[in-house]
Amino acid sequence: MPTPSATPTRPPARRLIAAVVLVPVLAALALWAFAWPAARTAPHDLPLGVAGPATATAQLEQQLAQREGAFEIHRYADEAAARDAIEDRTVYGAIVVTAQGPELLTASAAGPVVAQTLQQAMTQQAAADGTQVRTVDVVPTPKQDPRGAALGASVLPLALAGIAAGSVVTLLRLRGPHAVTALIGSAALVGIVGAAIAHSWLGVLTGDWWAEAGTLGLATLAVSGAVAGLAALLGPAGIGITAGVVMLFGNPFSGASAAPQMLPEPVGTIGQWLPPGAGATLLRSVSYFDGAAAAGPVLTLTWWAALGLGAVLLGGALKSRTKSGEPVTERELAAVG
Incomplete structure (x- = not known):
């Protein structure tokens, strides 16, 4: 009388191990994909305009260059050119050097987080220099969605x-x-x-x-x-x-x-x-x-x-x-x- 063949155990064992290991791997991948970018949110070659006479903007550009890798500086002759660049989405904002002091142009519609980051950076810099910064939102977010x-x-x-x-x-x-x-x-x-x-x-x-x-x-x-x-x-x-x-x-x-x-x-x-x-x-x-x-x-x-x-x-x-x-x-x- 033939004896029944033994039930193979290796394939189910492999599937069990795969199921046990796969879920943690996927969880780790998802956590890395979502949490890592959020935890490292900061300017990385963020296009930023600087407008005004070269002699007046030189010190400002040096201060921005100290934040290595944070900003990609675009130079403009005046405020009108800087506004056009913001509306064309060439830059996310611009710092205009005027006789009354620095003026920050932002576009919250391009990203409220970016506008807030630029405003905080300029406020800190102005406090260190003993000046005040006037902020103008060139392209604001809609009234129904102010935070974007x-x-x-x-x-x-x-x-x-x-x-x-x-x-x-x-x-x-x-x-x-x-x-x-x-x-x-x-x-x-x-x-x-x-x-x-x-x-x-x-x-x-x-x-x-x-x-x-x-x-x-x-x-x-x-x-x-x-x-x-x-x-x-x-x-x-x-x-x-x-x-x-x-x-x-x-x-x-x-x-x-x-x-x-x-x-x-x-x-x-x-x-x-x-x-x-x-x-x-x-x-x-x-x-x-x-x-x-x-x-x-x-x-x-x-x-x-x-x-x-x-x-x-x-x-x-x-x-x-x-x-x-x-x-x-x-x-x-x-x-x-």
Whole structure:
């Protein structure tokens, strides 16, 4: 009488060890991704303007240079040129040397944290010099959102909407043009609904309505296309990979609540290469700065969306070719007969 073979114990043991180790590793990764940039928030080559006669600004530039690596100095002839640079998003603020004393120009709409940091730094410097600094907010945040919290809070919902749309398209087994149509349609609706809520209802976005809707939709499509595209090529595992990248790196590295230059390098740069960071930067530009400096984030989001949708079409074509090459089954023959 044959004896039953012993039940293998090694595979379950390996799965158990993997489950026990994987959770702490993911927790440590998430803690590092979210906590480390927050704990190291400070100016890192932050673009800052200095305006006034060269003889008057020389001492000021020397004082700023003592904070090595903090500021990237841009020189302007007068206050008008400095204001233009702020409105064009070339710099986050500017210090204007006048006969009455230094004047600080800020743009809280570009990042309230940045404006507060510049104001604190200038206040401390003025106290040491025995002078007073007058602060002018050139591009303020909306009255309905004076702390600028709403724009920073928009990053996570858009990322979740993109992940959800890409996952639904994958789980419903939509392929090729049908999947692309569903992704574009859902992203367009997200953009319209988002603009209706943030602009028309809450009043926290104040730019061109359709530009804001297009930004919200493009940011969603960049994520949903990447999710569905990688899933079309790798299977359901593609959903987890893309969602992990977006949530663990894209969200905390976006700089939406402060500014990319307030995050440690290379976190700020990486964040602008990912959809959440590019989407937040573009939304800030179209809502508060009439689209200034929007070209870079538009190209980034378009690149993500195009690659994602291209992967969706490629994955659908590969699956169709594989299916067409399969042998005909007896059931299919009977159905034909």
